[in-house]
Amino acid sequence: MMGGLLELSVAAAAGRIAAGEVSRAEYFEAWRAAAAGDELNAYLWKAEDGTAGGDGPLAGIPVAVKDLFCTEGVATTAGSRILEGHRPLYTATAVRRLHEAGAGVLGKTNMDEFAMGSSNENSAYGAVRNPWDHGRVPGGSSGGSAAAVAGGLAPCAIGTDTGGSIRQPASLCGIVGLKPTYGAISRYGMIAFASSLDQCGPLTRNVTDAALLLAAMQGRDACDSTSVGIEGGVEAPSRENLEGLRFAVPAELAHDAIEPGVRAVFEATLKRIEELGGEIAEVSLPHAEHGISAYYVIAPAEASSNLARYDGVRYGMRIEAEGDVIEMYEATRAAGFGDEVKRRIMLGTYALSSGYYDAYYGRAQRVRTKIAEDYAAAFDRFDFVVTPTSPSVAFELGAKTDDPLAMYMNDFFTVPMSLAGIPAISIPAGLAEPDGGGPQLPVGFQIAAPAFAEQRLLDAAYALEQAIGFDAEPGGSGG
Amino acid sequence: MIERKQVLHVAKLARLRLSDEEVEKMAGELSGILGHVDRIGELELDEVPPTSHVVELENALRPDEPRPSWPQEDVLGQAPDPADGAFRVPSPQAEA
Numbered sequence: 236m237m238g239g240l241l242e243l244s245v246a247a248a249a250g251r252i253a254a255g256e257v258s259r260a261e262y263f264e265a266w267r268a269a270a271a272g273d274e275l276n277a278y279l280w281k282a283e284d285g286t287a288g289g290d291g292p293l294a295g296i297p298v299a300v301k302d303l304f305c306t307e308g309v310a311t312t313a314g315s316r317i318l319e320g321h322r323p324l325y326t327a328t329a330v331r332r333l334h335e336a337g338a339g340v341l342g343k344t345n346m347d348e349f350a351m352g353s354s355n356e357n358s359a360y361g362a363v364r365n366p367w368d369h370g371r372v373p374g375g376s377s378g379g380s381a382a383a384v385a386g387g388l389a390p391c392a393i394g395t396d397t398g399g400s401i402r403q404p405a406s407l408c409g410i411v412g413l414k415p416t417y418g419a420i421s422r423y424g425m426i427a428f429a430s431s432l433d434q435c436g437p438l439t440r441n442v443t444d445a446a447l448l449l450a451a452m453q454g455r456d457a458c459d460s461t462s463v464g465i466e467g468g469v470e471a472p473s474r475e476n477l478e479g480l481r482f483a484v485p486a487e488l489a490h491d492a493i494e495p496g497v498r499a500v501f502e503a504t505l506k507r508i509e510e511l512g513g514e515i516a517e518v519s520l521p522h523a524e525h526g527i528s529a530y531y532v533i534a535p536a537e538a539s540s541n542l543a544r545y546d547g548v549r550y551g552m553r554i555e556a557e558g559d560v561i562e563m564y565e566a567t568r569a570a571g572f573g574d575e576v577k578r579r580i581m582l583g584t585y586a587l588s589s590g591y592y593d594a595y596y597g598r599a600q601r602v603r604t605k606i607a608e609d610y611a612a613a614f615d616r617f618d619f620v621v622t623p624t625s626p627s628v629a630f631e632l633g634a635k636t637d638d639p640l641a642m643y644m645n646d647f648f649t650v651p652m653s654l655a656g657i658p659a660i661s662i663p664a665g666l667a668e669p670d671g672g673g674p675q676l677p678v679g680f681q682i683a684a685p686a687f688a689e690q691r692l693l694d695a696a697y698a699l700e701q702a703i704g705f706d707a708e709p710g711g712s713g714g
Numbered sequence: 715m716i717e718r719k720q721v722l723h724v725a726k727l728a729r730l731r732l733s734d735e736e737v738e739k740m741a742g743e744l745s746g747i748l749g750h751v752d753r754i755g756e757l758e759l760d761e762v763p764p765t766s767h768v769v770e771l772e773n774a775l776r777p778d779e780p781r782p783s784w785p786q787e788d789v790l791g792q793a794p795d796p797a798d799g800a801f802r803v804p805s806p807q808a809e810a
Contacts, residue, residue: 324788324789416769417768417769418769431766431767457776460773461769461771463769463771522757525754525757528753528754532751546729547794548793548794549789549792549793549801550793550794551794553794553795555804558804560803560804560806561729561806562804563804564729565730565731568728568729568731569730577736577740578740581721581725581728581740582748584724585724585748588727594755595748595751597764598754598759599751600765601757601762602757602759603765603768604762604764604765605757605762607765639747640747654768655768656769686768686769
């Protein structure tokens with residue numbers, strides 16, 4: 236009976252709860268018990284009881300929340316030592332909206348420190364393990380949220396995506412991850428990494444559940460002047476075919492480093508699109524290949540500014556030092572930040588410093604314009620742009636920790652959409668052997684759409700999801 | 715190529731104290747990353763306007779009405795060293 240409850244989609248469970256067939260307490264307790272068996276280090280904090288909210292469309296649904304979202308009175312660390320023990324005075328708008336729709340927080344999930352990372356190995360609270368193979372990474376930075384959903388520890392989760400942090404872990408864990416248009420969901424109460432790129436979104440077992448969470452969270456918020464919401468709202472997707480829809484494949488994909496297994500699944504998925512009546516053609520996005528360069532200037536630059544607030548004065552930890560207040564700042568930040576965060580602060584500070592600003596930050600902002608123009612031109616002729624979500628399946632823990640640039644390349648296919656501010660979804664499209672052999676692992680297929688075309692994106696993703704019929708589940712090998 | 719001296723200068727700007735080992739490592743890593751980034755230097759971008767934000771936004775204003783703020787004790791309760799209704803810090807002019 237318990238197992239049965241856990242297998243229900245969020246949409247189905249919400250229906251059963253609304254119909255009175257399952258009680259909120261019973262459903263929440265079933266998930267609380269599942270979360271208690273976390274062997275993936277996916278959770279940093281777990282709720283004791285189901286403090287579910289109102290009677291909305293998500294009544295009784297527990298949600299795993301990335302620890303980047305402020306939750307009133309509940310420890311919020313952003314995966315960093317520097318915020319150890321911090322208990323925010325307020326709750327992020329996205330979480331509050333879920334609560335108003337009837338959902339409750341099941342737990343706070345592990346993440347790369349301040350959302351900086353693509354493997355979840357940058358958490359101050361230990362790496363998260365991939366439920367498909369405990370010796371591999373779940374992706375990042377929303378790795379805890381993705382692992383929790385894929386590993387049967389949560390029915391759904393929310394995360395944040397700055398350059399791929401929802402889509403890439405969703406891909407590596409075999410679930411659905413949606414990065415909405417910049418401005419679709421309020422960023423209020425989301426601990427800032429790169430403010431012009433950060434966006435909240437759902438990680439779920441299917442496209443319909445992603446639409447449900449997006450519908451509840453999206454909208455204008457007086458507390459975030461950049462939030463505009465999605466006009467007309469979001470409805471459950473229902474499309475059955477892809478007739479009349481045009482899908483563009485970037486020509487530059489042909490010579491980029493993609494694992495053969497990932498490429499095979501990608502090409503099989505293109506065939507499915509054609510079987511469903513969709514048209515496929517090549518498009519040139521000449522500046523997309525410069526996405527990583529632009530992103531790894533702009534995001535660290537914004538981060539170096541945003542993270543200036545962690546100084547041991549108003550919240551979080553402090554290291555007392557001999558000497559003046561500057562010595563205290565330096566000692567606190569040296570002990571409180573991990574290696575990757577320090578690296579990005581250094582990179583961003585350098586890119587913004589006198590003499591280098593134009594060469595790095597200024598140029599990166601111009602490249603961003605060119606990337607957005609490439610996509611705008613593509614969307615004049617096409618409905619969607621499709622790519623693999625990640626160039627590889629989940630890689631082994633420790634495989635890339637000594638090579639920052641190799642780690643950054645994981646974001647190759649996800650960064651351009653973030654720079655352009657457009658929505659993109661990753662859906663599980665099949666399984667592939669990793670390079671070097673081993674058991675098969677999930678491969679994500681990424682679909683990008685014009686700004687605020689979430690409904691069209693979800694409808695197409697739903698039709699493709701039904702046709703793919705991905706039903707593989709993690710075996711949890713090597714644990 | 716980023717040199718040790720530059721790393722120390724940037725670390726000072728960023729209020730980060732780095733160990734000797736971290737300085738060495740950072741010099742190599744930043745050089746590698748910026749070496750890749752330098753490829754955007756080859757693009758013709760002089761006529762291209764910079765993008766700081768992707769979504770066209772007008773000023774989002776709310777009515778200017780007074781609202782209660784958080785109680786002082788709650789805010790100070792988050793601080794590592796509150797004292798006398800304020801955040802206490804070491805003296806900016808500590809004896810050298």
